[in-house]
Amino acid sequence: MDEVVVGTYEGFLSGYSIFSVETEKKIKQTFATHSHTASVRCISIAGKFLASGGTDDKVVILDMKTRKEHTVLMNHDGTVNAVAFTNNGTHLLSGSDDGSIIVTRTGNWQIEKIWKKAHGGQPVVDITIHPSDKLALTIGGDKTLRTWNLVKGRPAFTVNLASKGVLLPTEIKFSPDGTRFSLVSQQAVDIWTLEKAGLEKRISFKSRPATVQWIDDKRILVGLDNGNIVSLTISNADKAVTYQGHKQRVKCIYYENSMMYSASSSGEIKVWFVSDSKLSEICSVNAACRVTCMALNRQNHLIKKEEASDNEQENTEANEEQLSENSNDDDEIRPPEQKRKRMPGAYVTISYDDNENNKELNPQPPKKVKKRKRNKKPKKTNT
Secondary structure (H helix, E strand, O other): OOEEEEEEOOOOEEEEEEEEEOOEEEEEEEEEEOOOOOOEEEEEEEOOEEEEEEOOOOEEEEEOOOOEEEEEEOOOOOOEEEEEEOOOOOEEEEEEOOOOEEEEEOOOOOEEEEEOOOOOOOOEEEEEEOOOOOEEEEEEOOOEEEEEEOOOOEEEEEEEOHHHOOOOOOEEEEOOOOOEEEEEOOOEEEEEEOOOOEEEEEEEOOOOEEEEEEOOOOEEEEEEOOOEEEEEEOOEEEEEEEEEOOOOOEEEEEEEOOEEEEEEOOOEEEEEEEEOOEEEEEEEEEOOOOEEEEEEEOHHHHHHHHHHHHHOHHHHHHOHHHHHHOOOHHHHOOOHHHOOOOOOOOOOOOOOOOHHHHOOOOOOOOOOOOOOOOOOOOOOOOO
């Protein structure tokens, strides 16, 4: 069963899961932890790791298998507004009020890249990563949209949002196929396309939009400040359907596999079934805290992955020597105790053009090759 995890203004991280009581569906709390000393601002989950950022300047990493704190990253000097794992889970990007974006490798949690003044020294507001993991988009306090090349590890281009009529952008998200992305501002949701490299459609609302969730590549759900949730098709936004979702402001929405999870600023969490853009409420619960952010822990997906890994473990160990001989640069820079078994598509390397950035922050000494001792031939003796 999937599990939704929320962060709260009070600094808690809490999990909730659906269960059945006879013919009725209910949602119950699965865990709670108080790892942050202040408000939680953002959450991202990849595999067994959950990353959360908050106003205490920390990025907390939880192990979702043990439900315990794995590590704490203290690399920012300001509120952490955005955390985002790459889609294959190999890296974590974090953005802060200190103006920096930091790329951290998952597992050993070492910094691979820092853009200290990503938005001209202004706060980084939000980060979204393309499904291909080749680029990321960020918005910041300098009212710009910036594109980052994650293959070369450098900025690509910048768009002045003020010139496009976008005021105070608060959220940015890619569509599932990566051809579009949504940009939330004061009174509108803008849909941009990568093909045109510009605005495709501006959708205005009477109440301020708070968050957007993509259903598919053509449909979105929009949570509003007045508590309503709007379901619409981008090509036919005039026929949007409005649902009274919550009594208070909708803070976050998450959709996957025909299920939508929503949370309001009052702490109310609801589960919905989505069919042809129509919403049907299944169950609800009150978190007794002010919810600020949300992510989904795909437990079924994680369990399947673990079972597959167990089935292939024997073959992997048998071929370990051959794999290590044919390993790429990613394993060359990883210390022996940190090397992990390689699965297809499990890693991506962020490389850099300039020589200074190409140097690892923690270089490892070259491996010493032991020379084989040759057996000495016995000396001939005269008889």
